[in-house]
Amino acid sequence: MKKRIIPVWMLFAASGILSAQANPSSGENYIYTKTNLSDPSLPGTPKIAETVQYFDGLGRPSQVVSVKASPSGKDLVTQIPYDPFGRQAESWLPAPMATSNGAIQSGVGSAAQTYYSDNFPFSRNNMEASPLNRVLSQVQPGSDWQQHPVGLEYEVNGGDVNKYTATYNYSTLQSSISLSGTYGENQLYKNTATDEDGNVSIEFKDKGGQTILIRKMLSAAEKADTYYVYNEYNQLAYVIPPLASVSGALNQTTLDQLCYQYKYDERNRLVEKKLPGKGWEYMVYDRQDRLVLSQDPNLGTASNSFNTPGWIFTKYDQFGRVVYTGFFASTAGRVALQTEINNMTSNSENMEARSSTPLTLNGMEVYYTKNAFPTTGMTVLSVNYYDTYPSGAPSLPTQILAQEVITDTAASGITTKSLPLASFVKNIEDNNWTKNYSWYDKRGRAVGIYSFNHLGGYTKTESLFDFSGVAQQTVTRHKRLSSDTERVITENFQYDAQNRLLVHKHQVDTNPEEILTQNTYNDLSQITGKKVGGVSVSASLQNIDYAYNIRGWMTQINDPQNLGSDLFGYKINYTVVEGMETPNLDFSSLKVKPKFNGNIAETVWKTSTVPGDHLRRYGYVYDGLNRLLAGFYQKDINPSAKEYFEKMDYDLNGNITNLKRSAYVDQGNFAGIIDILAYTYTGNRLNTVTDSSTDYRGYPDTSGTQIEYDNNANINHYQDKGILNITYNYLNLPSNIIFYKALYTRLGVKRENTSYLYRADGIKLRKTYNYAPFNPSGTVTQLKTKTTEYLDGFQYESGESLKGQTTALALKFIPTAEGYYNFENNKYIYNYTDHLGNVRLSYFNNGSSLEVVEENNYYPFGMKHEGYNVLAGNPAYKYGYNGKELQTESGMYDYGARFYMPDIARWGVVDPLAEKMRKHSPYNYAFNNPIRFIDPDGRSGKDIIILTANGSFKASKDLMYKTAEGKRIWDKYGSSKTDDIYINSSVFPKNDRTMAETYTLTRKESFLNDNKISNIGKTYPSLESFEGLDISKSGDKNVHLMAFNESFFTNEVSEKYTKITNSPTLGEVKEEYDLSDLTKVVYHETKAHIEDRTGDADQDHKKLGESKFQGYITPNSPMDLFDKQLIKIIQLQNEEKYKSKK
Known part of the structure; x- marks a missing residue:
């Protein structure tokens, strides 16, 4: 029976609501979706986003056409083929094609091959010959990956999995763990994933679906095991990381030093953890x-x-x-x-x-x-x-940038009810406060945010939004003190027909408007060109070109081998190695090899700082756990000189045990070794670092003095670095660092102390540094003080003054999207950054030419190269590695939640989100892979190789965009935080049950039972507080990282998704999900598990047995908002389908 679908646009045609639009093919089954990006009631050509999804005679998606979605006005067409068994074995990349105004296109496959210049613009699943359709291997798009598939195996365990037993007494809160031999054969599901580079990950689950063990194979003979141990109430009681699991039986010392321990009360609430x-x-x-x-x-x-x-x-x-x-x-x-x-x-x-x-x-x-x-x-x-503004709030403006501002007493009924209106935050170290107020327009958008600082000044940010909520202009007004002259920063934005940013302009006070960027895009909407700087659109300072591979990974910023007028060029090699395979014969077993799993094989760069400067590169070597073993530097004229290399060894938790580092060629043919570091530990705590190189250019000492910690496992005494004591505030941020005075001879300055002032929300407000210049005679010199203040991006610095005295603070700079504005010389300074956000080169227009301010190049773990790139730079601007501020007094980088030490490649404080990555040391930096990962705020590593899996985000976003409120919710709580999360569906087995369990029951509760939502579980106070909640202290149970497994669904862009499972107790079970389910799963698995790092999470499942799962939605959470809006969308769709049937 042929399924007949009446397109949505026909429902409105009679009323004349629609203007010119797509013209889908007649005689085809399709769904036409139109989203207004501009107000359709206004004159002029409207901005719209249109998609036509075609279905074959079986109701399966066959083609998706995004009408005129490319910058050149081409259609983006994705074909959806099926194998003879009706399975979607191939997922094709979209092909830009000359627009047919939404009509179905032919020749899509060849068009894709032509556009990508590759015969394989699709991923391919090789499935087993059974009704389960389990994936045996997955091959990613691109010719380079055809011989490097991801392998998946489905087995049962042998006798090599330890069986730990945990018991717990609610009344005494006593918990114990014991090793009871190993699990018997065939008692656990064993799923093995082998990635493109042969790295093996094995997951063992019991019959109830609980993860028992995650095993990573370091080599064929060495494994890193992380065990999860549950008590008799099925509560996660212990997590045993790899370094502890090698011990087998566990004593209390090992538990306390290396393991995670959890205790619960009789209401199943987490009440104690270690x-x-x-x-x-x-x-x-x-x-x-x-x-x-x-x-x-x-x-x-x-x-x-x-x-x-x-x-x-x-x-x-x-x-x-x-x-x-x-x-x-x-x-x-x-x-x-x-x-x-x-x-x-x-x-x-x-x-x-x-x-x-x-x-x-x-x-x-x-x-x-x-x-x-x-x-x-x-x-x-x-x-x-x-709801209502508190007494003492500033006068409410009637309009902000011509947008009407709603009040808390509006007679029209459009009020501030339920909106967060004001937030006051105290300084930790004193009783001064910052007061923040928000003003809203009729659509509930924050058009004004006024912040009154602890010094009496303010920062007022006002935004002009268009119909779809995209910012057209922002105006920021700032005073440090109420008596200061107001600074005004105005930014204007221009977009194309699909809301891609074209031009970004910036103005300081009444100075000439600067054009920060002019963007151009390819047909996939990737930025391919960026004109930077200048006051005229035709006279930019630099033209930056970007290139990508077929996977969407960035491969080039300009061309380092052909700079021309470019000041900086940068290249990333993944699947090829252009430099030496064995750059350092001292480590002949460490070879630079092509990488296919997302790791980077080489980076290459060149600058125009010095005429005829050299081409430089790093080649990288990894182990089976994707940890960086070595970064080998090579310069084109002498690639074997062994300069600027770093070589690391690790224990099973990822703690560095040895680090060797060289500098530049001083004399002879080879570089000097500046670090031969040996680390000793108690658990994950670093005890000593001993440097046998006797060179102070890297690690600052050789003595290996004992490092000490406070009760929160924060380093508070580090004599090798000259740190006598660090005092931390309750957020584990340093409030005062006292230095040893004995080290000032070698350092050239006598450091007294550095003190910090923070707000209670962790925002740094002030740094005060007391010191004295080195006096060769040894006589005491009077201490001097320098103060830096941080106010909403406006950074101030005092001149040098005697301790106890004060000098006026001068505004030094504010950050911009492409660098910063220097108030000292009223110049825009532009930064070239690499793929990690490292500031590599800074320059400005001196009136006649471009002048380079500084050049920075880094060792893999963040120490700066010395011996070249010696430009003085801007002393007030200390932002470099990962774009973070270097604390020059201590040599640490401030990431926000923690301070990082690049000389030892570790943090000094336990990760606030350590429970998100329990197989890693809580002190490791970026999973020991700093070429691929960064840590945006010091809490969690983030993959910069963004792998958005198979269209799920796009499909989910398109569904939410069907209503204006749905779009607002997605923009605020969905894409803004989840689009950049690393999701790699290829490494998780197809029969992983995470997503199916989430919706076995909750889908029915949400959509079939009179749209009632099961509100079971905890309650969070509001959307805003939910976003800022510290989950590590919230009491959520079973904290773990949930795998996002997109391969559950046979289609990523269709209305219906089907999964067939073979239950040991129920037999074959067929489960159907629709696009709304996928949208909620995408949001849930990323927001709740990856971003908020919870286990019993928003819209999660609670296992009640083999076939029963009880879901809940946290009231007043973003998921609750998602769910309610989805219900409305589904109701609208059901009404449309009902009309189409009639």
Whole structure:
């Protein structure tokens, strides 16, 4: 029976709603989707995005046409073929084709081959010959990958998996673990994935679907095992990382130093946990299962920001929104406090309400009651206001950039109800506050954000949005002090018909407007050209060209072998090696090989800083765990000189055990060795670093003095670096670093201390450095002070003054999209950055030519090369490696959540999100692969090789874009944070059940049972607080990283998805999912598991048996917003389908 689908546009044709549009092929089954990117009621040519999805006679998607979606006006056409068994074995890349105005196209395959200049513009799944259709191998697009597939095997275990048993007593909270031999053969599912470079990953699961072991093969004989151990209540009780798993049976010392330990109360809430090397952390909840109190080891002593033992508290209103937070001074333990909260009779809901009479707490008037726990001993750190603005708020403007601003009392009914309106944040080290206010237009978009800083000044940012919510202009007004002259930064943006950014202009005060960028794109919307700088569109300072391979990975920034007028050229080689295979014969077994799994084989660069400068490159070597073993530097005139190399050894957790590093050729033919470092550990804690090179150019000492830690496992004493003591605030950020004075002879300066001022949300506000120049006579010189202030991107610095005295702070610079604006000489400084965001070369227009300010080149782990690129640079601008600020006094880079030490390639603080990557040391940097990964804020590595898997994001986005509210939600909570998450569906077995379990029951609850949503589980206060929630302290259980397995679905762009599973107890089960399911899964698996790092997460499953899974949606969370909007979209679609049937 032929399925007849009436296109959506026909439903509106009679009313004349639609203007000129696509013309799909008649006689074909299709769905036509149109999204207005501009207001259709306004005169002129409207901006629209149109897609036509065609179906064959069986109702299967056959072709997708994105009408005139390319910058040149071509259609982007994706063909969807099937094998003789009706399986989609190939997933083709889109082909740009001359527009047919939405009509179905022929010759798509050959067009794709022509465009990509490759016979294989598609990925291919080789499936087993069974109804399960399990994938046996996957081959990625491109000729280079045809001989390098991903292999998948489905087996059962042998006798080589340890069987750990955990027991737990709720009443005593006593937990124990024992080794009970090994699992019997055929008791566990064993799924093996072998990536394109032969690296093997094996996952073992029990019959209930719980992961028991993840095994990574370092070599054929060496493995790195991470065990997950559950107690008798199926709660995750222990995680045993590789370095601990080699011990077999575990004693308490090994557990405390290397393992993750979890304890729960009788309501299944995580109440105690211990991370490797840290003390115990505690959580207390109210009757609604909301986290009320949390305490880490430092907070449990008087050695914290508040100089007394206590807890961080959180208070909520009647809607579960966070209203204020702070520190609660108390020596009481967790059990006592939990009992006290359980027994509350007054205000048993444990909530606060708005009050017209303020409380004065820590220098701030708080317009809330003080009835929820706790009511005494409070130091308030933040206050949030919703619905109505608090007393003292600035006057509400009627318009912002010609956009009407809504009020909290509007007679029209369009008010600020439910919106976050104000947020006040206290400084940790004093009682000064930052006050933030948000103004909204009628669509609920924040068109104005006013921030009044702790010094009395302000930063006001106003935005002009178009119909689809894209910013057309932003105006930022800033004063450091209320008495200062206001600075005004104006930015204007121009877009093409599909909202691709074309021109970005920038203006400081009334100075001439600068054109930061003019972008050009290829037919796939990848940026291929960027004109940078200048005041005229026809006279840019630099023209930057970009190139990509068939996988979409960047391969080139300009051409380093043919610079011409370009100042910098950079090339990335993946599947070819152009340099030497064995650059350093001292390590003849370490060979630079082509890589196919996303690792980078080589980087090549050249600059125009010096006429005739050399072509330089790094060749990289990796082990079976994708860790960087060596980075070998080669210069074209002497590639075997052994200059600037780094060579590393690791233990099974990824702690570096040895590091060897060279510098430049000083004399003779070979470079000098500057570091031969040997590391010793207790667990993951670094004890000593001994340098046998006796050279101070790398690691600053050779003595190997003992390194010390506080209770939170933060380094607080590091004599080799001249650090006598580091004091941390409650966010584990350094508040004061005291230096050894004895080292000033070698360092050329006598460092006294560096102190920092932070807000309670972790924003750095000030740095004060006390020091004295070196005096050869040895006499005491008077200390001097230099202060740096950070205010919303505006960076100030004082001149040198005697300690205790002050000098005026001058505005030095503000960042721009392409570098920074230097207020000292009123110049735009432009930065060339590489694929990691490293600042490689900075330049400006001196009026007659381009002048290079500085050139930076780095060792793989971030130390800067010395011996060339010796330009002085801008002393005030210290942003370099990964674009982070170098703290020159300590030699560390500030990433936000932690400080990084490039000389030893480690952090000094445990990762706040260590539970996201428990098989790695919590001190490792970028998974020990700093060529492929970066760490944006010091909390988690991010893959810069962005692999967006097979169209799921596009399909999900298209569905959400069917309504304006859906688009707003996706733009705010979906694409803005999940588009850049590394998702590689190729490395996970097809029969992984994560996504199916998520929707076995929740789909029915959400869409079939009168659209009722099952609100089971915890409640988060609001969308904004959900986004900022520190999941590591939230009490969420079973924290783990969830694999996103897109290969569940036989189609990535169709309406229906089918999965057939073979259940041991139910037999063959056929499960159907639609595009809304896929959209929610995409959002859930990325937002909840990859971004928020939870296990029992938003819209997650709770296993109730082989066939039953209970899902829940957290009220007031982004997922809740997604779900409700999807219901509306599905209702609209059902109505349309009903009409089409009639």
